[in-house]
Ligand SMILES: NC(=O)C1=CN([C@@H]2O[C@H](COP(=O)(O)OP(=O)(O)OC[C@H]3O[C@@H](n4cnc5c(N)ncnc54)[C@H](OP(=O)(O)O)[C@@H]3O)[C@@H](O)[C@H]2O)C=CC1
């Protein structure tokens with residue numbers, strides 16, 4: 001990192017723990033990271049495992065930070081922002097990052113202040129193991145130094161993709177933000193199948209996770225189309241063809257499209273609701 005700023009995470013939930021864990025592993029100085037949460041257990045864990053600064057007072061850490069990351073559930077965002085607006089000086093001098101799904105930038109200007117510099121980031125939990133995929137979109141008031149800073153932070157925990165507008169961020173969120181959940185669902189199904197045929201859970205899990213990891217790494221390393229990689233596994237008249245046929249008969253592509261569209265729709269609904 002070339003540009004180290006004091007960064008305060010409001011909310012110490014799953015996503016903050018993934019991002020901060022990945023940041024510390026990638027060398028971001030823990031003493032420049034602040035995390036707040038109403039209850040203490042998650043803070044104590046983060047303090048002891050990552051040596052970051054913690055507080056149960058959002059305003060206290062926001063006040064001293066250069067960058068504020070809003071990482072609470074969308075339904076709490078309005079109240080959390082209102083409390084910050086009432087208690088933190090010079091909000092417009094700070095860079096505001098929000099990772100909440102759905103809620104659009106004009107709402108934050110309404111809740112915080114008209115002059116804020118704001119970037120929306122849509123990360124995912126594999127940030128914890130530095131394999132995250134984060135989408136970003138910035139308000140026009142954000143300058144190149146802010147963009148470079150936040151790109152470097154999220155590149156440190158995986159890969160980043162800037163998108164042109166918030167509609168695209170909703171789609172990216174439905175694919176990459178939610179994607180790990182779809183993937184775990186699929187993995188759990190494979191694991192259950194192995195168990196139902198006689199393997200114990202530990203062995204079933206090992207074979208599923210290593211297979212998925214290998215396939216994902218191969219897809220990333222290869223320039224071949226995914227269909228070609230699939231064809232390489234599928235011997236003519238062999239066993240894979242029968243398995244793939246079962247997935248195709250159940251319309252796996254159609255299921256994925258339905259899932260992504262449902263998640264996009266919910267992002268749009270949350271934009272209206274919160
Ligand atoms: N999880 C994911 O994969 C992704 C999540 N996101 C977004 O990240 C945000 C957080 O999600 P996630 O981490 O999963 O949610 P979690 O519920 O795990 O975390 C939210 C945290 O906020 C805390 N909190 C509640 N009230 C306040 C408050 N007033 N001030 C400060 N903190 C508060 C909660 O504390 P307590 O538990 O003690 O009440 C909890 O620790 C959401 O907006 C979501 O849309 C985006 C991309 C991916």
Ligand SMILES: O=C(O)[C@@H]1CCC=N1
Pocket residue numbers: 101173177178
């Ligand atoms: O489920 C959610 O709303 C958030 C956004 C992407 C992943 N989790």
